[in-house]
Amino acid sequence: MNPPVRVLYLAGSGRSGSTLVTTVLGQYDGVFAAGELRYLWQRGELENRPCGCGRPLRDCPLWREVRRDLPTDRAAAIAAGLRGRLRMRGLPALLRRHRRGRRPVPAHPDDAALTDLYAAVARHTGARVVVDSSKLPPYGALLGALPGIELRVLHLVRDPRATAFSWRRRRGLDGDTDPELMSRPPVWKAALLWLVWNTVTVRLWGGGAPESYLRVRYEDLTADPEATLRRIAGFAGVDADSGPFTGPATVRLVPTHSVAGNPSRHRTGPVPITADVQWRRDLSRWSYALVTGLTAPGLRRFGYPWRRGVPTPAPPAGLTSVTGSGPPAGSAPSVEAGQSTAVVGQSAQVRQPASAGQEEG
Numbered sequence: 001m002n003p004p005v006r007v008l009y010l011a012g013s014g015r016s017g018s019t020l021v022t023t024v025l026g027q028y029d030g031v032f033a034a035g036e037l038r039y040l041w042q043r044g045e046l047e048n049r050p051c052g053c054g055r056p057l058r059d060c061p062l063w064r065e066v067r068r069d070l071p072t073d074r075a076a077a078i079a080a081g082l083r084g085r086l087r088m089r090g091l092p093a094l095l096r097r098h099r100r101g102r103r104p105v106p107a108h109p110d111d112a113a114l115t116d117l118y119a120a121v122a123r124h125t126g127a128r129v130v131v132d133s134s135k136l137p138p139y140g141a142l143l144g145a146l147p148g149i150e151l152r153v154l155h156l157v158r159d160p161r162a163t164a165f166s167w168r169r170r171r172g173l174d175g176d177t178d179p180e181l182m183s184r185p186p187v188w189k190a191a192l193l194w195l196v197w198n199t200v201t202v203r204l205w206g207g208g209a210p211e212s213y214l215r216v217r218y219e220d221l222t223a224d225p226e227a228t229l230r231r232i233a234g235f236a237g238v239d240a241d242s243g244p245f246t247g248p249a250t251v252r253l254v255p256t257h258s259v260a261g262n263p264s265r266h267r268t269g270p271v272p273i274t275a276d277v278q279w280r281r282d283l284s285r286w287s288y289a290l291v292t293g294l295t296a297p298g299l300r301r302f303g304y305p306w307r308r309g310v311p312t313p314a315p316p317a318g319l320t321s322v323t324g325s326g327p328p329a330g331s332a333p334s335v336e337a338g339q340s341t342a343v344v345g346q347s348a349q350v351r352q353p354a355s356a357g358q359e360e361g
């Protein structure tokens, strides 16, 4: 029997820096940045979208090897099955089963293919840790119940006003030249999704052991990238000294073989990590108020202020948050005005000078 595959599962809502964290982690020894593996069957196998290395997925040498061990002729059925099993309307039943100590997502014949996928990825990459940035909590719950998988959950949270603003940007699914756009939910929907996915992530894993759940805020990550990634690497069981940092907030990236995700996953070379704070200036008052009202139950829990420009309070005691070695909890992300940035949570194509302290919209 093979040892279990350790999967570092990035959970939470979208636009929270998961693509950057995945790409950076993929540079560490023994780590494979798999990207959003729940999309492998649809966007990878059926649509043949680009791998992180730039080749169409079916032409990527690594994925060619992995796919040999998978029932690729059944990709359409597996993709459809996953969509059906992970629907939002199934959440109440999922949480009920979890509370009762049962498997949150009931077993299904396709689970054997998913088990084989993670085993094949580990086998062909030689990785000790596979990073899966699928984010959707129900998919993480499904993975956690599969044999041969040891799940560790990294919960990434970002200010919902920032994620709502980010979702509205017009972007190609795989870069500016891609005619298919990434989804652009209205701010009210982005706010509700933020609340639902973050709340469900806490319900599923927040009460678990510190070895199995770590919560990191985007704002803390961008305030002190190297120290934060060091904490994440330690949590994942990875050699924290083997990372790509050339400075406290600069990494040197080589291509990964990640599936799906933000187009910024194709970025390589020296990349400074800074916060994307355009929303502070450009999110309208109305949108700010709407998102704040809809996400109010989660703002306090995750340590975000109600009012624009109010310093972020520290999360309530007892929560795992990587603020220990960074600036004082609650400090605004330190971004130097006028700096050319590769902002986390944005596509590589969207670049503009970041501006610190511009709190009014």
Ligand SMILES: [Zn+2]
Residues within 6 Å of the ligand: 051, 052, 053, 054, 055, 060, 061, 062, 063, 256, 257, 258
């Ligand atoms: Zn590739």
